[in-house]
Amino acid sequence: MVMNLKLRMEKLADNKSWVRVHFMDNSVIIGRIFRIGHDYLEIESYGNEDNPNDRDYEKHIIPLSMIKLLTTESSSFSEAERRRLSYISQIEHNNDFLPDMEK
Numbered sequence: 001m002v003m004n005l006k007l008r009m010e011k012l013a014d015n016k017s018w019v020r021v022h023f024m025d026n027s028v029i030i031g032r033i034f035r036i037g038h039d040y041l042e043i044e045s046y047g048n049e050d051n052p053n054d055r056d057y058e059k060h061i062i063p064l065s066m067i068k069l070l071t072t073e074s075s076s077f078s079e080a081e082r083r084r085l086s087y088i089s090q091i092e093h094n095n096d097f098l099p100d101m102e103k
Contacts, residue, residue, distance in 0.1 A: 009036050009070070018077040019043065021062065022069040029060060030080045039064050046084040057087055 012019060013033040021029045021043065031045030041062045 006036065009033065009041065012070075012072065017072060018080055020071040020077075021067055022071065023066055024068050029062075030077065031058075031060065032084075034059065041067065046080065046087045 013036050016032050016034075018030065018032055021031070021041070023029075029043065029045055031043035033041065034044050035042040041064060042059065043062070044057065044059045046057055
């Protein structure tokens with residue numbers, strides 16, 4: 001991976017930015033960057049757009065070699081943020097399971 005791209009991804013992780021991760025098979029995941037490792041990207045998401053009735057908090061560890069493209073601006077990010085806030089409000093009364101970034 002080009003070092004400038006990795007540095008950019010680390011900045012996105014520091015800002016807890018929303019991204020759309022595109023894969024070689026044309027599938028995508030929308031989530032917030034949690035951590036950048038030596039050869040992986042860790043993001044957290046709040047549901048899959050393909051399964052709107054089965055949304056839950058998920059953490060993904062993705063090998064960088066599987067990533068085709070990262071999109072950092074998208075109109076669907078506001079919807080993803082709305083789902084995240086909805087998810088957090090649902091579990092607000094039960095603090096036993098809060099994502100690491102929300103504590």
